[in-house]
Amino acid sequence: MGPRLPSIVVLLLAVGFASADTIVLKNGRRIVAENVTEDSTHVIYQTSFGQTSLPKSIVARVEHDDLVDRSTSSAAAEPPVSAPALEPVGGYEEVTARAVHDNAVDYAYIAQLEADARSGGAIAVAKLSAAHHAAAQFLASKGDTDAAIEQYRQALVFAPENLGLLANLGVLYLRESRFTAALDPLEHAQRLAPDSADVAKLMGWAYYGANKTEEAIEEWKRAERLGADPEIEQALAKAERDRSEEETYREGETAHFDLKYYGGARPELARDILRALEEDFRDLESQLDYTPPDSISVILYTRQTFADITRAPGWVGALNDGRLRIPVQGLEQVTPEVAHVLKHELTHSFIGQKSHYRAPTWLQEGVAQWMEGRRSTADAAALVNRAAQGTLPSWGTLEGSWMGFSGEEGAFAYAWSLAVVESIVEAGGITDISRLVDEITSAPSTEVALKQTLHLSYDDLRQQTVAYLKRAYLR
Ligand SMILES: [Zn+2]
Known part of the structure; x- marks a missing residue:
């Protein structure tokens, strides 16, 4: 046997984690949360829409915002082994x-x-x-x-x-x-x-x-x-x-998803994507007050770029069949950008199924962007300008397919749709989106559904959105 290092376990790791109340996932994603607690299998936390939980297997650690010693904390915060002392x-x-x-x-x-x-x-x-x-x-x-x-x-x-x-x-x-x-x-x-x-x-x-x-x-x-x-x-x-859990993922089954992948996607990547989607699923389920009845198909492409990532208009139609098509070319792990795409695409599946595929494109894209965490900060001034010039795209155009839009028009449609959804959420909470989507399944038109649930015409909605943008971003 070669040189053996002195092996005294030190308290190197007992220093603890004292900063913001943040759940750090193994994939690097950070979730800022309140009232983080744990049981034997899950990390549980409060969101503004209620309680939600994550399996401990995907949590790297929990960083608490106070300096109080938490004896309840935490298997998730512990590293798998301690550090030997090596002088x-x-x-x-x-x-x-x-x-x-x-x-x-x-x-x-x-x-x-x-x-x-x-x-x-x-x-x-x-x-x-x-x-x-x-x-x-x-x-x-x-x-x-x-x-x-x-x-x-x-x-x-x-x-x-x-x-x-x-x-x-x-x-x-x-x-x-x-x-x-x-x-x-x-x-x-x-x-x-x-x-x-x-x-x-x-x-x-x-x-x-x-x-x-x-x-x-x-x-x-x-x-x-x-x-x-x-x-x-x-x-x-x-x-x-x-590892045996990973075997299950390789076969592509979780509670809510059915995975197919082509080419050489790493099984670990597939597993992490499914884990992230399960987490997003629970979040969307509570926010949109809806559970898709059937498992959602996820297709990982290893050799295809994906238009929706770049907000190019060429994708529409292809997505509204409820399946998630995720490009994973060259990906090693679920990066923050991919996490956004997953949430965005899963939102489309939820809205599609909840509305019986009748939600207009502006609502689909607005909610999907809102759920992925995008906000209008950078676009507010340009949107207000276009509104003042009277050159906003018509609601009729925004309701239908965006396939014919130029790149710039497409980008503008995305930005405006997000602003509209933001203003609805600000006025009445995410439940207003949920009620609107429900009404759309039976109303003769989106505008009728809008009047019946939010008591707004399309013209009112435009004015509400512009006022919101000014108030929220341009003061
Ligand atoms: Zn989208």
């Missing part, structure tokens, strides 16, 4: 005591050590490494992870092959959920010490966090062979449970 060098207590004293880092002292290291020998470099490590641990304990990372980076300039420096840098990235960044120093450490159980343990954490379950299992099995602790066994068992 870059031993026996320089005097150096570490001088590097951090009186509750502060002594940067002048570290600069002096750096000057010594520049001109010389192994001992000077060892001292510098010890000082940077002490400074980094102190900064990390104060919550300044970026500064702590910088300390390790500076030390690695002089000691690029120091296992402890590499591993500790990796740990800081892991604590920040920056899993890809963590892999860089950890892979380097593993090349230097292929028999280190501690490094394999951390590699497993990085892969697990990055949703690379297969690789995580491999690393934790390696750590187990190299003689690791019971913690590894637990993490490994959990990763193996996740």
Whole structure:
């Protein structure tokens, strides 16, 4: 067996997460929420439209906005394994005591050590490494992870092959959920010490966090062979449970979706997309007071670009059959942009089915954009201008297919439709949208439905929207 690193579990991770009340998903998405609580399987939170929940399996952590110790928190906030203590060098207590004293880092002292290291020998470099490590641990304990990372980076300039420096840098990235960044120093450490159980343990954490379950299992099995602790066994068992869950996703079944994919989409990506859609489904279900009766087909295309992403007008018709067509060419994970597209497209499915496919295009696109989180901030002035010039597109044009629109007209139609929906939601809440959509299923026209539910003519709705834009964005 090769060099074995000292393996004392430290309280490195017990510092906690103290900032805004934010649920951070494994895919990187952040949900700002109130009253976040947890049970054994779900993270539960309040939205302005009621309570909703997420399976813990997709939550990386919960960041709370208070500094009160929450003993109820949280399996979701815990990393899969703890960080082993890896001293870059031993026996320089005097150096570490001088590097951090009186509750502060002594940067002048570290600069002096750096000057010594520049001109010389192994001992000077060892001292510098010890000082940077002490400074980094102190900064990390104060919550300044970026500064702590910088300390390790500076030390690695002089000691690029120091296992402890590499591993500790990796740990800081892991604590920040920056899993890809963590892999860089950890892979380097593993090349230097292929028999280190501690490094394999951390590699497993990085892969697990990055949703690379297969690789995580491999690393934790390696750590187990190299003689690791019971913690590894637990993490490994959990990763193996996740893997069998992934098998299910590969077959493309969840409660509400039926997935088909062509070409080489990664199973993990398909799984993450389905998870995100399940979450969106629950949200839309409560906001629109509607549950689509049948499972929704999702088609992942690996070799096709998707017009709706760029708000180009060429898509319409194709989408209103209720299926979700998601382009995943070159995608590794659910990026924030893709998360927006998923929510947008799923909204179309909801509105389509709820209205029996009778919702006009402006309502479809307005609500889909509103649900994905888009707002009129940047477009308000241009919209008010066009309204003043009397050059808004006619409601008749906006109701039908947008296929014939030029790119610019299409973009304008999207922007105006969003503004209209925003003004309806502002005046009466999202329930007004829900009532309007219901009325459209039986009313002879959209305008009649509008009058019966919101007591507005199309002309009133235009005026309401312009007044809203001025009030909300142009004051
Ligand atoms: Zn759309």
